[in-house]
Amino acid sequence: MSIAEIYPFRPPGRPLVPPIPPRAPDNMTVFGWMRRLRENAIGGWREQAYEADIIQGRFLGSSSFILNTPDAIRHVLVDNYENYTRTPAAFRVLRPPLGQGLLVAEGRAWKHQRRTLAPAFTPRAVTTLVPHMLAVTDETVAKLKQNRGEGVDLREIMQHMTLEIAGRTMFSFGMDRHGATLREFVVEYGDRLARPYLLDLILPLSWPSPKDFPRARFRKRWTAFIATLMAERRAAGKKDGAPPRDLFDLMGDARDPETGESLNKAAFTDEQLGDEVATMILAGHETTATALFWALYLLALDPETQERVAAEARALPVDAAPDLDSLKFTRAVIDETMRLYPPAFLIARAATAADTIAGRPVKRGDVMLIAPWLLHRHRKLWRDPDAFLPERFMAPAPPPDRFAYMPFGVGARVCIGAHFALVEATLVLAKLIGTFRIGLLDRAPVMPVGIVTTQPDRSPMFVISPR
Numbered sequence: 001m002s003i004a005e006i007y008p009f010r011p012p013g014r015p016l017v018p019p020i021p022p023r024a025p026d027n028m029t030v031f032g033w034m035r036r037l038r039e040n041a042i043g044g045w046r047e048q049a050y051e052a053d054i055i056q057g058r059f060l061g062s063s064s065f066i067l068n069t070p071d072a073i074r075h076v077l078v079d080n081y082e083n084y085t086r087t088p089a090a091f092r093v094l095r096p097p098l099g100q101g102l103l104v105a106e107g108r109a110w111k112h113q114r115r116t117l118a119p120a121f122t123p124r125a126v127t128t129l130v131p132h133m134l135a136v137t138d139e140t141v142a143k144l145k146q147n148r149g150e151g152v153d154l155r156e157i158m159q160h161m162t163l164e165i166a167g168r169t170m171f172s173f174g175m176d177r178h179g180a181t182l183r184e185f186v187v188e189y190g191d192r193l194a195r196p197y198l199l200d201l202i203l204p205l206s207w208p209s210p211k212d213f214p215r216a217r218f219r220k221r222w223t224a225f226i227a228t229l230m231a232e233r234r235a236a237g238k239k240d241g242a243p244p245r246d247l248f249d250l251m252g253d254a255r256d257p258e259t260g261e262s263l264n265k266a267a268f269t270d271e272q273l274g275d276e277v278a279t280m281i282l283a284g285h286e287t288t289a290t291a292l293f294w295a296l297y298l299l300a301l302d303p304e305t306q307e308r309v310a311a312e313a314r315a316l317p318v319d320a321a322p323d324l325d326s327l328k329f330t331r332a333v334i335d336e337t338m339r340l341y342p343p344a345f346l347i348a349r350a351a352t353a354a355d356t357i358a359g360r361p362v363k364r365g366d367v368m369l370i371a372p373w374l375l376h377r378h379r380k381l382w383r384d385p386d387a388f389l390p391e392r393f394m395a396p397a398p399p400p401d402r403f404a405y406m407p408f409g410v411g412a413r414v415c416i417g418a419h420f421a422l423v424e425a426t427l428v429l430a431k432l433i434g435t436f437r438i439g440l441l442d443r444a445p446v447m448p449v450g451i452v453t454t455q456p457d458r459s460p461m462f463v464i465s466p467r
């Protein structure tokens, strides 16, 4: 079967409108809504959430606000960000795997960690990591070349590849011996412990919920595993004065510009460095794999756009490191993919003190919901919001408003790995589409499911053929 026979999904002369779950009905009970939230938060929003500026609701004695206006979002994430922390449920779920790492730290501890780690994620530092990214991508391409026309699960392949990239950029060594165990940890936590249960939401943080016990047991095994990886990396050593070769060197060399403290010195224990290592591996690999999966899915549905990416990728030098400036359309495809399927579909914050937002009183404990999923498809913020149109991210189109398009968040706590992720996703997509024509074996739509990230509801089988 040729690929052309498999996927005429995009109607001729019109943009592709990829699948989305139906909106929630208007008359849902609180329990119906909670069930939806646990099963698929993306399917829990009503049509109104895509049209209104601010929606106020009540949940378990507190108010919750869905914020869809730039001013309100700026207030919570930029101007008054110190008044808003992660929610108690987020702390419960994130602390066992991430400890006191950057993503969960608050206040002075967070400021110190952010300042110390920032130099490891500058565009210049990321450039030193690109050879690791390219090596892993080339290995993936070589394996895929052995495919003889049978269906391939590109979602699983992207998850393994981004994990291998995370491991190699962190430690310089391959994940062949540890990758399977690491993946098992991720899947175990994601499937059994990462979803907040009712008591996780109701109980105060100082009271353990029933799920906190297995979470604590998980943390013990997980931190021991991360410590093994760090010990192996330390045994491989680093020559004094040698340039950093991976994130572990970059993070170890980094110093707080104000205090001069480094993550490897007494100010940080091994456990804290382990938390940062775990944070970077976990926060980075599943999100990037998700973005790549949806980009490949969209391109399989839209052959015309796929050919444009392939043409750009063909112009890349074979032996030299690719120049990202020459991959503008590929990058626009990644940007548009993360608009339609933002891997982090929801950013939630809890108020630590009373405040006022858009003239409405906010009490301590009230929850602010800023949902890239809603903002990116909001009727007032985008033209043709559900259509796949990468051109909207290329000149002469103006860049999108930073409070309307925010796959990496915005403000003080914006994703520290955003540049890393964009470089990785753009290079991988260009290499894959430059080498293979891809299509889908089955036509049934793949639906996004919002649990921790925006996952597909199943792993569709792709077909690939060398160009």
Ligand code: HEM
Residues within 6 Å of the ligand: 102, 103, 104, 114, 279, 280, 281, 283, 284, 285, 287, 288, 291, 342, 343, 344, 347, 348, 406, 407, 408, 409, 410, 412, 413, 414, 415, 416, 417, 418, 420, 421
């Ligand atoms: C496509 C890939 C990625 C997406 C969509 C993404 C998304 C996000 C978002 C939305 C936030 C802000 C959360 C908030 O404000 O509550 C965030 C924070 C963070 N991300 Fe990413 N991320 C990605 C890749 C990465 C990578 C590759 C790394 C590390 C190598 C990383 C590390 C982090 C960390 C440490 C934070 C917390 C920053 C802080 O609180 O100061 N992320 N990410």
